[in-house]
Amino acid sequence: MSSGKGRDSKTIASQFCSLIRDNARFVVIAVCSAMFVMILEDVLELESMRLDRAAYWLIVEHLRRPWLTPIMESFSALATPLTLLVLLLAVAAFAPGRRPGWCCAVNLGLVVLINQALKFIIQRPRPDGFRLASVSGFSFPSGHSMVAMAFFGLLAWFVWKYEKDRRQRTLLLAAFGVVIVMVGVSRIYLGVHYASDVVAGFCLSLIWLALYTRIAVPLFLEDGEDPIH
Numbered sequence: 001m002s003s004g005k006g007r008d009s010k011t012i013a014s015q016f017c018s019l020i021r022d023n024a025r026f027v028v029i030a031v032c033s034a035m036f037v038m039i040l041e042d043v044l045e046l047e048s049m050r051l052d053r054a055a056y057w058l059i060v061e062h063l064r065r066p067w068l069t070p071i072m073e074s075f076s077a078l079a080t081p082l083t084l085l086v087l088l089l090a091v092a093a094f095a096p097g098r099r100p101g102w103c104c105a106v107n108l109g110l111v112v113l114i115n116q117a118l119k120f121i122i123q124r125p126r127p128d129g130f131r132l133a134s135v136s137g138f139s140f141p142s143g144h145s146m147v148a149m150a151f152f153g154l155l156a157w158f159v160w161k162y163e164k165d166r167r168q169r170t171l172l173l174a175a176f177g178v179v180i181v182m183v184g185v186s187r188i189y190l191g192v193h194y195a196s197d198v199v200a201g202f203c204l205s206l207i208w209l210a211l212y213t214r215i216a217v218p219l220f221l222e223d224g225e226d227p228i229h
Contacts, residue, residue, distance in 0.1 A: 025210045032203040032210075039200045043124055043140055055195030059188045060130055068189075069132060076133070076186040078179060079144040084108060084151060091155070103220035104154060107212055111150040111205060115143045118204075124197070131191040142193045145201030148183035152176045153209050 042049050077083055088108065092101025124140035156176040163169040184198040 025214060028210045029207050032206045036200050036203040036207070039196045039203075040122075043122065043196065043200075049194075049196050051199065052194045052196050055188050056130075059185065059195075060191060063189065064132075072182075072186040072189045073133070075179070075182040076144060076190060079148045079151075079183045084147065087151070099220045100158070103217055104151065106216070106220075107154050108147065108151050110212075111146055111208060112143070114204070114208070115141060115146045115201070119143070127191055127194055129191075133190045133192050135192045139193055140197050141201035141204055142184065142187055142197040143201070144187050145184045145193075145198045146205045148180045149202050149205035150208060152180050153205060154213070157209065157213050 039049070039051075088101065088105055091104050118141060119138040122140050123138050126135060126137075126139040153176070156173050159169055159172045159176070163172065180202075184202060187193040187198055188195050
């Protein structure tokens with residue numbers, strides 16, 4: 001009897017995992033949308049968030065070191081316009097044809113527009129009193145975080161979908177993941193964003209990528225075209 005129940009449980013778990021896997025885009029959109037709305041509600045109500053307080057305590061009060069600051073500044077610089085332009089040119093130059101380059105360029109441009117529109121609408125002031133960098137403009141959502149997730153996330157999607165070598169695919173995905181996370185952490189470390197700005201930026205770009213890779217990418221990449229090799 002117990003073994004039968006065990007098999008039933010495994011079957012249900014397997015079916016549930018298959019359901020999640022088959023509807024991965026919807027799951028990403030649903031989860032990230034819920035998280036973004038929760039954060040936005042607190043931002044609009046000007047409430048102090050536990051997430052922001054915890055991140056300030058951990059990253060600003062206990063992680064800051066003189067030797068670590070230049071490293072964090074370097075990670076933050078990976079999502080600046082000049083660096084992204086160089087990386088975008090590299091994608092266009094080394095990928096076969098122009099389509100992958102245009103795909104990344106349109107992705108990046110639209111995400112920047114979305115970010116600037118939301119900042120103008122929400123107008124959340126930046127953290128004050130503990131900045132290590134000079135910045136202007138509004139805080140929510142984090143532009144660096146949105147851009148990093150959108151740009152490097154799309155590159156990660158290309159690698160995951162088209163790279164045949166499993167070891168190389170794993171290494172590249174890990175590298176892109178580290179870059180995305182560290183760009184977000186660096187913005188908190190430098191005192192120019194709240195943690196909620198960063199998390200909201202990541203959520204928005206994940207929603208965007210789920211839609212962009214489904215709707216727009218096929219328009220740039222013809223059937224059978226491989227943007228990596």
